[in-house]
């Protein structure tokens with residue numbers, strides 16, 4: 001059995017920032033990620049990031065991952081475990097890990113859960129056929145492993161992820177037949193929409209997918225229009241000859257470990273589904289278990305990084321480390337409030353109101 | 358049941374404007390008894406896609422084809438039989454020389470340690 005002061009589960013931007021913040025206070029940290037490298041979602045993002053200028057906006061995601069990883073690797077009180085999947089957190093605080101081919105156990109005084117989010121599914125006929133993917137899968141396959149998912153894509157969802165992944169597909173030499181969006185307006189930023197429109201990809205709003213066609217794998221898709229009440233309009237069906245259907249219809253926080261640890265959970269649509277109640281320090285209702293990043297509610301990388309710092313500082317502070325920690329925490333809280341201000345942050349603020357303890 | 362061996366053409370990216378894919382060692386493995394090539398250490402599914410194979414298994418109840426869905430080990434859509442062991446998530450399992458890969462039907466069959474190299478000797 002190994003032991004550590006602060007275990008951090010998930011080495012995306014939130015987990016890496018938490019590790020750095022806690023270790024700089026002096027705490028002994030173990031940072032665990034199931035991937036072959038640190039970085040989470042960032043390692044698949046070839047575009048320049050939107051977000052806060054303090055959190056590297058304007059830099060490509062893949063490069064932000066490098067910056068954060070360098071900072072983490074410089075601190076020798078951080079132990080990094082990659083290729084390590086956390087399987088469970090038991091009542092007695094034991095964390096079990098599949099590390100490579102080995103089964104390991106770890107105890108910690110504090111635990112930060114920053115496992116990110118996973119794609120939502122959509123209901124339509126034949127949605128289980130090979131060739132229907134989550135947008136994240138397409139990115140992983142293409143940007144990490146150098147393999148494209150197919151030759152002609154129907155993208156479902158015109159939020160930022162749908163628009164960005166469409167552009168990435170085109171960069172990789174794949175044709176995008178159309179991006180469809182159920183809402184009357186697309187949700188993503190105009191810069192991303194403009195990029196793919198310029199290439200000639202239609203963005204069809206008030207449209208949905210009715211069915212996937214194919215016997216062994218996707219060979220086409222039927223789309224149709226939606227009326228003002230989001231009902232399918234008969235007679236507007238159109239068949240597209242695509243071999244890939246990519247779902248970018250939102251994310252849900254990955255919260256299995258939080259359920260397992262016994263944290264009080266609540267269904268709140270704004271942050272993406274079931275999420276844990278938390279206090280100002282990002283501590284859940286189970287003392288010593290903290291949350292940060294998309295796992296605490298789906299948002300974006302800048303807020304994931306700041307939440308990571310807040311959770312890391314809080315956990316270190318609770319262990320008695322205090323190099324100006326409370327002052328720094330106050331600064332980060334102010335920073336995140338600015339990020340969540342205005343119209344863009346309205347949804348996030350509404351969701352958070354329902355989760356405070 | 359007739360298996361479709363090759364569903365399409367290779368899906369390997371040759372050139373990319375931003376990302377460089379380091380060249381890895383080529384290894385040989387078998388899929389449904391047929392010899393194929395892939396790169397050592399890439400996820401098994403990447404090597405299968407590079408050989409045009411997208412159907413990974415058939416579901417237990419309705420025998421529906423199943424393929425890659427999440428690519429990060431979350432969903433279990435990609436379970437196959439690898440070296441005689443069923444229920445391997447091929448989106449996160451690394452490809453190695455001599456692997457024996459089979460489409461899983463239903464819950465699969467445990468066949469014990471298989472290797473395509475031993476068979477050839």
Ligand SMILES: Cc1cc2nc3c(=O)[nH]c(=O)nc-3n(C[C@H](O)[C@H](O)[C@H](O)COP(=O)(O)OP(=O)(O)OC[C@H]3O[C@@H](n4cnc5c(N)ncnc54)[C@H](O)[C@@H]3O)c2cc1C
Pocket residue numbers: 009010011012013014015032033034035038039040041042045048049050051084085086087114115116117136160161164165254292293294295299300301302303304
């Ligand atoms: C296409 C796309 C474009 C985006 N563009 C932007 C943008 O321009 N600007 C922006 O601010 N944000 C953007 N985002 C969002 C941003 O990438 C995420 O909000 C951010 O990565 C969340 O960070 P995180 O650390 O919470 O989670 P993640 O980055 O998802 O990291 C979670 C990590 O936890 C690991 N993990 C999960 N479960 C376990 C387990 N059981 N054991 C061990 N490890 C585990 C995962 O492997 C992963 O590495 C984009 C996202 C996508 C998909």
Ligand code: FES
Pocket residue numbers: 424425426427428429430431432433434435436446447448449
């Ligand atoms: S595709 Fe989801 S686990 Fe492999």
